Amino acid sequence: MQPAQPVVSVRNIVTRFGEQLIHDDVSFDIAAGEVLGIVGSSGSGKSVLLRTILGLQKPSAGQVLIEGMDITSMSERQLMGVKHRYGVTFQHGALFSSLTVAENIQLPLREYLSLSQATLDELTALRLDMVGLPLSAASKFPSQLSGGMIKRAALARALALDPQLLFLDEPTSGLDPISAAEFDQLVRYLQTNLRLTVVMITHDLDSLLTTCDRVAVLVDRKVKVDTLAGIMNNPHPWIHEYFHGPRARGMTQMLAAGVQHGT
Amino acid sequence: MLTTEQQDGTTVLRLTGSWTVQHLTDIEKSLQAVPLNGCHTLHVDCTALTHADLSAMWLLRSALHRCEQSGTVVSFINGEPEHFAFLNDLQQRTPSALVTHEAELLWPEQVAATLGRHAVKLGQHALGHLDHFGRIIHCHLHSLRHPKHLRVPSVVRHAYEAGIQALPIVAMIAFFVAVIIAYIGASQLRDFGAGIYTVDLITVGVLRELGVLLTAVIVAGRSGSAFAAEIGVMQLNDEVDALKSIGIDPIEVLVVPRVLGLIIALPLLTIVADAMGMAGGALLSNWLLDISIPQFIARVQDALAPTTFWAGLIKAPVFAVLIGMIGTYRGMQVRGSSRELGRLTTAAVVESIFMVIFANAIFAVIFVELDF
Numbered sequence: 001m002q003p004a005q006p007v008v009s010v011r012n013i014v015t016r017f018g019e020q021l022i023h024d025d026v027s028f029d030i031a032a033g034e035v036l037g038i039v040g041s042s043g044s045g046k047s048v049l050l051r052t053i054l055g056l057q058k059p060s061a062g063q064v065l066i067e068g069m070d071i072t073s074m075s076e077r078q079l080m081g082v083k084h085r086y087g088v089t090f091q092h093g094a095l096f097s098s099l100t101v102a103e104n105i106q107l108p109l110r111e112y113l114s115l116s117q118a119t120l121d122e123l124t125a126l127r128l129d130m131v132g133l134p135l136s137a138a139s140k141f142p143s144q145l146s147g148g149m150i151k152r153a154a155l156a157r158a159l160a161l162d163p164q165l166l167f168l169d170e171p172t173s174g175l176d177p178i179s180a181a182e183f184d185q186l187v188r189y190l191q192t193n194l195r196l197t198v199v200m201i202t203h204d205l206d207s208l209l210t211t212c213d214r215v216a217v218l219v220d221r222k223v224k225v226d227t228l229a230g231i232m233n234n235p236h237p238w239i240h241e242y243f244h245g246p247r248a249r250g251m252t253q254m255l256a257a258g259v260q261h262g263t
Numbered sequence: 264m265l266t267t268e269q270q271d272g273t274t275v276l277r278l279t280g281s282w283t284v285q286h287l288t289d290i291e292k293s294l295q296a297v298p299l300n301g302c303h304t305l306h307v308d309c310t311a312l313t314h315a316d317l318s319a320m321w322l323l324r325s326a327l328h329r330c331e332q333s334g335t336v337v338s339f340i341n342g343e344p345e346h347f348a349f350l351n352d353l354q355q356r357t358p359s360a361l362v363t364h365e366a367e368l369l370w371p372e373q374v375a376a377t378l379g380r381h382a383v384k385l386g387q388h389a390l391g392h393l394d395h396f397g398r399i400i401h402c403h404l405h406s407l408r409h410p411k412h413l414r415v416p417s418v419v420r421h422a423y424e425a426g427i428q429a430l431p432i433v434a435m436i437a438f439f440v441a442v443i444i445a446y447i448g449a450s451q452l453r454d455f456g457a458g459i460y461t462v463d464l465i466t467v468g469v470l471r472e473l474g475v476l477l478t479a480v481i482v483a484g485r486s487g488s489a490f491a492a493e494i495g496v497m498q499l500n501d502e503v504d505a506l507k508s509i510g511i512d513p514i515e516v517l518v519v520p521r522v523l524g525l526i527i528a529l530p531l532l533t534i535v536a537d538a539m540g541m542a543g544g545a546l547l548s549n550w551l552l553d554i555s556i557p558q559f560i561a562r563v564q565d566a567l568a569p570t571t572f573w574a575g576l577i578k579a580p581v582f583a584v585l586i587g588m589i590g591t592y593r594g595m596q597v598r599g600s601s602r603e604l605g606r607l608t609t610a611a612v613v614e615s616i617f618m619v620i621f622a623n624a625i626f627a628v629i630f631v632e633l634d635f
Binding site (some may be wrong): 031097098109112113114115116119122123126130132141143153161162173193194 | 287
C-alpha cells in the first residue's frame, strides 16, 4: 500500500525575529489519525511553530503544507478556505468573553452556513455532549465557567465545523490532575471515534504518555520527532533531563512497567 | 441530498451525495421534507452516501428520532451509518441532549419581573456608588494625614499624563472656541454700535465659564476614559486582587494618585485655557473690530471684577474630583469580559461629562445667589 499523504507537512521552517533565530530548518510530517505532542522548554518557540502551522504567522523561510496545500504561499482568501478545515484551542481558551458558550460554539457555523436557530441549537447540544459539558453551560458566559469548563467549551468551539485536524495549545495547563486526566481521555476518545489528527503542545508528561503517539521536541532551534519510547532514550541532555528529571521519574517507571496509553 | 419514494405503504428515504458540514444548509432543508406523520414504516438507505460527517448524521438521527416518537417504525437498509455508533455511545454517556426551553412568562408577569429586576439593580448600584465614594474619601484623608502612604511619583506621573500631555489640545480648543464666541459677539454687537462690549463678553465668558468647562470636558474624555480602561484591564488580569493579596489597598495606589494628579493638573490646564482663550479673543477683536491690543487690555481690566478669574478657577478642583472618581470607580467595576470594559469606559466618560456640566450649573446658581 502506498503511504498516505501526511495531513500536515512542515518543511525547512526558519523563523527569525530580528537578530533572534527561533527555528533553524525545522521539518517534520504529521500522519493522518495520529496524535503528535510538541514539547520544548519555555521560549523554545512551540507557540510560534503552532502559529506558523495555522497560517497566523509567516515563517522567514520554508513551507507548511496542510493536506498537500502550501499555506505559506497562499492568498488570504485561499487561506480562509483551509482555515475551516482545522479546529484550534488556545492556551487560555480564547472564548469570546462577550458571547455565551452556545454563541461561541455557533459562531463558526453562523459564519459559514445559514441555518435555522433550532438546527444551531441541536448542533450545539451535540458539541456540548461531545466535550462532556452539561446543557446548562450553554447559556453561561465564559467568565462564569471554571478553568476545566473553559477548556472543554474551547474544544467544543474548535469542533464546531467537524474538522479532521485539531490543534490544542496546552490543553491541560492550569487544570487539576483529575480534570487534566479526564481531558486527556476526552481527547483520546474523540480522536479514536472521529479519527481525528491531533497536534498538541503540552508540558504535561501524563498527557504525553497517555495521549500522544509521537513526540516532537523543540530543542536548540531544531526539532526531533520520534515515538515516545524512542524520544525517551534520546541522549540529548535537555531531552534526557525532561524525561528522566525528578518530576518524570515516576512516569518513566510506569512506562517501564508497560502501562502505556492508559489501556 | 435526499429522495423519498412510496412503496406499498412504506416510505424509502435515499441519502445521496456528501452529507457534510459544508452542505448543512441543504441538508437542513431536505430533512424538513421527511414526512413526520402518515406513514407506518420508514426505510432509510445510506448506500449511495459518498461522504458523511458527525453534524449531518446528528441532524439525520434527530429527525429520525422525531419520526419514531410520532409512531413511525424506522429501519435501515444495509445498516446504520457508521457515525451512529459514536452518537449512540455519546447519548449513553450523557443522556441529556434534549433541547428544552425555559417556561415562558405571560407579558404582565414579564413586565413586573423586568421592572423588579431593574429596581433591585438600581438600588444595588446606588449603594455601590456610595460605598466606593466613601472609601475614596476616607483613603484620601488617610493619605494626606500619613504622607508615607501618599505615592508621590505616581501622583506626578498622572499629573503629567493628564496635564502636560493635554496642553496642546486644551490650548487649541480654548483658542478656537474663544474665536468663535468673539466672532458671533462682534457680528451681533456691532449692529448696535456696541462692538467694544465683545471684549466684556470674551473676558467674562472665557474666564468664568468656558475656560474651565472646556478643559474639564476634554480631560473627562482623555483621562476619564484612560482611568477606567487602565484600572479595568488590571481588574480583568486579576492585578487588583494581586495588590489586595500583597496587603496594598488598591484605592490607595490606583485611585488616590489619579484623583490627586487631576486635582493638580486641571487648575493649571484651566489657567492655560483662560490665557489662550483671551489671546484668541484679542486676535479676533483686533482683526474684526480694529481694537488694538493695548485697547483690548485696558477694556479687559475694566470688565474684570476681582472675582471673575477665581470664579472659574475655583471650579477646576471640584471637576477634577468628579472626573477622577467616576473614571476610577467605573474601572473598578469591570468584571469578566471585554464588553464590560467597553461599556464601563463609555459610562465613565458620559457620566463625568454630565456631572461636570451639572456641577457647573449648580455653581452658576450659587455664584448668582452669593453675588460672587
